[in-house]
Amino acid sequence: MSATQTKSTVDDTEIAKFEAMAAEWWDPTGKFKPLHLMNPVRLGYIVDQINTEFNRDATSLRPFEGLRILDIGCGGGLLSEPMARLGAAVVGADAAERNIPVAQIHAEQSGLEIDYRHTTAEALAEAGEQFDVILNMEVVEHVADPLAYLTACQQLLKPGGLMVMSTINRNPKSYIMAIFGAEVVMRWLPRGTHEWDKFITPDELFALIEQAGLKPVDRKGFVFNPVKWSWSISDRDLSVNYVTASVKP
Amino acid sequence: MDNPAIAAIIASMKPDSDVLIAGGGLNGPALALALASGGIRATIIDPTPKPTRKAADFDGRAYALSLTSVNMLKALGVWATVADHAQPILDIVVSDGKAGEGASPLHLHFDHREIEEGPMGHMVEDRYLRRALLNAVDHPLITQLEDSVTAQRIIPGGIEVTLGGGKTLTARLLVGCDGRQSGVAKRAGINRMAKDYGQTALVCAVEHEKPHNGTAHQFFMPPGPLAILPLPGNRSSIVWTETHARAAAIQALSDTEYLEELRPRFGDFLGKIKLAGKRFTYPLGLIIADDFATDRVALAGDAAHGIHPLAGQGLNLGLRDVASLAETLIGAARIGEDIGNPIVLSRYAQWRRTDTATLVGATDTINRVFSNDNPLLRLGRDLSLAAINAIPAARRKLIREAAGLTGDLPRLLQGRQI
Numbered sequence: 001m002s003a004t005q006t007k008s009t010v011d012d013t014e015i016a017k018f019e020a021m022a023a024e025w026w027d028p029t030g031k032f033k034p035l036h037l038m039n040p041v042r043l044g045y046i047v048d049q050i051n052t053e054f055n056r057d058a059t060s061l062r063p064f065e066g067l068r069i070l071d072i073g074c075g076g077g078l079l080s081e082p083m084a085r086l087g088a089a090v091v092g093a094d095a096a097e098r099n100i101p102v103a104q105i106h107a108e109q110s111g112l113e114i115d116y117r118h119t120t121a122e123a124l125a126e127a128g129e130q131f132d133v134i135l136n137m138e139v140v141e142h143v144a145d146p147l148a149y150l151t152a153c154q155q156l157l158k159p160g161g162l163m164v165m166s167t168i169n170r171n172p173k174s175y176i177m178a179i180f181g182a183e184v185v186m187r188w189l190p191r192g193t194h195e196w197d198k199f200i201t202p203d204e205l206f207a208l209i210e211q212a213g214l215k216p217v218d219r220k221g222f223v224f225n226p227v228k229w230s231w232s233i234s235d236r237d238l239s240v241n242y243v244t245a246s247v248k249p
Numbered sequence: 250m251d252n253p254a255i256a257a258i259i260a261s262m263k264p265d266s267d268v269l270i271a272g273g274g275l276n277g278p279a280l281a282l283a284l285a286s287g288g289i290r291a292t293i294i295d296p297t298p299k300p301t302r303k304a305a306d307f308d309g310r311a312y313a314l315s316l317t318s319v320n321m322l323k324a325l326g327v328w329a330t331v332a333d334h335a336q337p338i339l340d341i342v343v344s345d346g347k348a349g350e351g352a353s354p355l356h357l358h359f360d361h362r363e364i365e366e367g368p369m370g371h372m373v374e375d376r377y378l379r380r381a382l383l384n385a386v387d388h389p390l391i392t393q394l395e396d397s398v399t400a401q402r403i404i405p406g407g408i409e410v411t412l413g414g415g416k417t418l419t420a421r422l423l424v425g426c427d428g429r430q431s432g433v434a435k436r437a438g439i440n441r442m443a444k445d446y447g448q449t450a451l452v453c454a455v456e457h458e459k460p461h462n463g464t465a466h467q468f469f470m471p472p473g474p475l476a477i478l479p480l481p482g483n484r485s486s487i488v489w490t491e492t493h494a495r496a497a498a499i500q501a502l503s504d505t506e507y508l509e510e511l512r513p514r515f516g517d518f519l520g521k522i523k524l525a526g527k528r529f530t531y532p533l534g535l536i537i538a539d540d541f542a543t544d545r546v547a548l549a550g551d552a553a554h555g556i557h558p559l560a561g562q563g564l565n566l567g568l569r570d571v572a573s574l575a576e577t578l579i580g581a582a583r584i585g586e587d588i589g590n591p592i593v594l595s596r597y598a599q600w601r602r603t604d605t606a607t608l609v610g611a612t613d614t615i616n617r618v619f620s621n622d623n624p625l626l627r628l629g630r631d632l633s634l635a636a637i638n639a640i641p642a643a644r645r646k647l648i649r650e651a652a653g654l655t656g657d658l659p660r661l662l663q664g665r666q667i
Contacts, residue, residue, distance in 0.1 A: 028590065028591055028592050029591075036592050037592070039586075039592070040581075040584065040586065040592070040593075040596075043584040043585060043586065044584050046584075047583070047584045047585065058583065059287070059288075059583065060288070060583075061287075061288045061289070061582050061583065081585070081587070082584060082585025082586055083585060084585075085585040085586075085587075086584075086585040109405035109406040110406045110587065111264070111406065
């Protein structure tokens, strides 16, 4: 693996936490069950945004033919694989080295070709890589310098390109739901997965996106319903998990 | 990739088909067509040669297709060839009867003019429906194999099925549309709860002197219900329920003696009657699978649930499975999900569970209350039938239920494309 981490903003202790979980990625009933549960809602939003932005046929099973997509923080490939299945040329990047072989093995089992790399957004930007779409899901709350990171993302996008970014809001409710609820009570995630003070509010995130030179175009909430035990998308409730779409002018 | 060992160990998975469907009766072809409408490739596997399945003469079997099932056949493009042979059900009359006495004067009457959607359903003979579906599956996205499934096993990223000839096929998902004896369910280790009602349905078709005017009759008799369902022309399909022993004795009678048994139950409102087609018996039981789906396997139709044919809901329920499953799978494929993933399949199972439980429970209860000759219970149900009849809102609700218009309707059942 030849990762050229020239000026990484990724926090080393954060990487170590995810490495410990890498092997569990693809077990829908295992440690990553909450992510598997949330995945259809995330995918629904991502696919909808890309189809709209690039004028693709939503009833097609391969609407992303001709698009180059970067999945940052690809983990085991939970988002990279659907993107490749829909016809995109996908680069999956992860700063945790152990995720790469896990994702590669699974992509081959699924009969998909995906370019997984142990690298960072900053390194890719420095190498001059260009993408139509960047998926930036549940990453920004783990980086040391969000503005530097988003600036690298901006450089990676072609003009007219789209970035979809999700993260967790910062308020008492998000503390209870994401840290006390998910990590302590439900034990969905290992303790210490999240640091609450790194969470970003939607307004702060929009400001950062604009500072990085992108134009925010949409924001929605992902809401967990503990009675139905499922996730849904919300126009109004961005109080815990939320997602944004931005374009490069 | 800098670890060549990984590539060597893992054989890449390129499946032969997206979905394998075991069973080429009615639900299997309907599912293949529904999936093809969304661009998903399916392979139908059935050991019975297709010409045999297709060329069946009228054998007395017919289905009461609900309004929503008809919507679905329209959306799939097969209704046009069935419509000419379909009899709209314009009225349903439900009454409490006693053999030899005809219907109780207190009864329940459903008129399709009370709901805006039109006829509550259509009666269609098995042969026309089967032929229309089997013709339609000659489709570029559908493969048809004359073979049987003898084994199935989960492999990385999919499922592998072994055919009778020893050949193996791979796919993302295997769907069991293989009926009450479902081998797919058995091999997947899905337990199915079975319950014997102690009753057998006698099924036949009759020709009668007077027109039926599109009216379906359901008489609740102490041994079990008797349904008279209108077919095109002066013909009706009869489903008649007796205890196992009585049914066996009646089935053994000559046609003339059989008609003599039927006539007093039937009454004389349709004039003289004679048999048209073969006589069948079906032992009645309730079968319901603990799970409608597991890893890489889903069940639909009788493989998932066999219910009492009381309200003619068996096929309607099967088509509802098919519509929900196709919508779930196409929806998943459109957002790039692996369609055989247990998370995708659990969405289908969850969607169907409530609906099936409601209908199975209702059918079971109705049958138990009405298959009883206790005079008090009889008076009670006569009064309640009359009471429901007197309240238009309650009646409309039951009409909509019979037409299949209640519940969380899949798009195909609304007559819309997925």
